[in-house]
Amino acid sequence: MDNPSVSRFWDNYIEKTKTYNIKPKVARWYVRHAEQYIKAHPNQRLGSHTPREVEEYLRDKGRNAPLEDWQFRQIVDALKILFVEMVQPAWAGDFSWQDWSMAAQSLRDNHATVARDYQADGGHDPEAHAAGLDEKDSVLYKHVFKRYPEHVKAFVAAIRTRQYSIRTERSYIGWFLRYIRYHDMTDPARLSEQHIGQFLDYLVLNRNVAASTQSQALNALIFFYKQVLQREMNEKISFAHSKKPRRLPVVLTRDEVRKLMEKIDGETQQLMANLLYGCGMRLMECVRLRVLDVDFGYRQILVREAKGKKDRVVPIPNKLIDCLQEQVDKIRALHKEDLENGFGRVYIPGALARKYPNAEKEFRWQYVFPSSRVSTDPRTGVVRRHHIHENGLQKYIKRAAEQASITKKVNCHALRHSFATHLLESGYDIRTVQELLGHADVSTTMIYTHVLNMPGVSVVSPLDMLER
Template sequence: MEDVPRPLPSPPVKFMDRLRAFMRAKRLAFRTEETYCRWIRGYIRFHGMQRPEHLNGEHIDDWLRHLACDRSVSINTQKTALNAVVFLYRQFLRLDIGTLNFTRANKGRKLPVVFSQDEAMRILSFLKGESWLVASLMYGSGLRVMEAVRLRIQDFDFEQQAITVNEAKGNKARRTLLPAALVAPLQAQVEMAMALHRRDCEEGVGAIYRPEANSVSAKHDKTALLYVFPADGPAFCPSMQVMRRHHIREQQVRRAVARAIGKAEIRKAASCHTFRHSFATHLLAAGTDIRTIQELLGHSDVKTTMIYTHVIGEHANDTLSPLDRLAAEHGIS
């Protein structure tokens, strides 16, 4: 279960276990916990497994310079690494690291790959069942794959044709579009999930996971909390120490989409996330306000959303290539 925190010893003794316990007390998203721990482990290994409290700001500068100069990480990747070690020192260890003076990464952010509308529909045509429905939500609602597979019955407002994304990146809830074309398939999916839950309850495996409390609810009437895309079968949850049914795995959807992209003969470096990029780009090309798109995507800074203006470029203004103009003048096809 890739998005369920593993249990920690009580009391936690090892350094990383104590760090994880502190993060959970701070209510950090599990994805953030995993990311920060990965970077902090890398920082410790880089300095020969020395204890972080024996290191200082100069050691942080050396590590961040290594990431920028030796590993050529992107600007955003270096920022994430910086956030991780700053959290380690300032919040967990309560140590002053002074003013950092490291080499900044200069590997710029690449423009996102997007599908044309025809390409998106061709890919969807090679998908079926839950994979088709999840991919349709990624394209039609701008969801990340992890947001789509975690959707619960309570997240759908069929009357208002809206989705509330509660388990989003950074635990920042937002509201986005629910395409009219998906209302009927989703209602059928909800009925299937509820029927499956009734059977699970009869078999004693009907516990429902509540991420905000990191616990399970044994109350069988809490159907609003049911995952809309349940896993094929129940499995043992080591965190909760119960048998229960989780949602389908992200990797399951990623593999299905990758196969569909191949069958559709799309020659782009595309993935599930390309549907989200395409959602934003196609809305922008259709004249949707950039601030609206920012809210639908859940970006905290409009600068992040502005990258889609570069994807569209001048084509939105019907700019003609000089070669095409020359070809038209001389009748060259």
């Protein structure tokens, strides 16, 4: 192209950025990203490009650890405008632009998957541990730690000794902090059951919290007094109980599940959503799935360290065998490229990492659903490829439900609820469903029988009994 043609091309490109609500001051960066892509393919006309060139370029950019999430998404959008709006090859409209963009969200060092190892000494370092809390609790943590470091250290140690999850740890610590603040930073060792009751009253009467929230606060404080201060507590603490509403899970019909799946346009997200419904997996169980957990020989998936630190096995639906195999093959190719470029490491929990020091570069330990870009370990500077962030799939599911005109409150967990309910509808016994869901107590699984056997569901309305 001669210079006037080049100028017109980029003028038109900038005009197209306006339709994507990109501000004029920012548009020049999109032009720059598109120019860099073109310069990376000096001997190839844009019209002859295929998805392969775009994917290779994005994978290469994704290996740039200092690149921020928003910068990577900007590159994806810049190439989308270049091909969808300007070059317009036949494949551009169907390319997985959204997949690449959403898979770019990296795991911060306070994410539940890595937080415990990245902040392993959080009980002794207020700065490190506070990083995992929200902004208000983070400031409060530092004040409490300064006054009562021995309480905080012992509390964190007691929680971790019992191998409670990182989310439970954060929740318990949060209630402990708010309890001390409510009592004007008084040493909790000087407080009694009466003070706990006052705090719980405050939560209901002033904060209007739910019954489950109030129970969680009570559990956290009882845990502190029993396990840290070694004090026997009177279980019959007097306080105003929040009324616990009876809530039934949101369950989709089979037809609604079918419509929902049809509206999920991303290949990776569609496979993940199918696993949630087809296997009854929780969202985090799905995103943390590793290659070695997928057994194509027995057609089953080993769900490791699920809720309650329990493993369980779920069958792979026949319809997903080929799709899942293709996904694993993609990961194999990606991992091979990562190794060739000096990367290829994956996060492994501390104990396993010490036991298997070379495992982090092995293919079998790679995530089945990896992020489209690498991240840097804040402690060691090691560059790793983590799993995809769970927020991406949550957004896909909600948007697909809206597009499918499903008025129920649909989220990822609704697919797990639907899995259980549809199995019971098909005649499977409650114990089988309990095992597949990984429930410790069958009473938890019984909620789905309430969905099927609600009084009134099978009653014929008197309106329908009127003679026509």
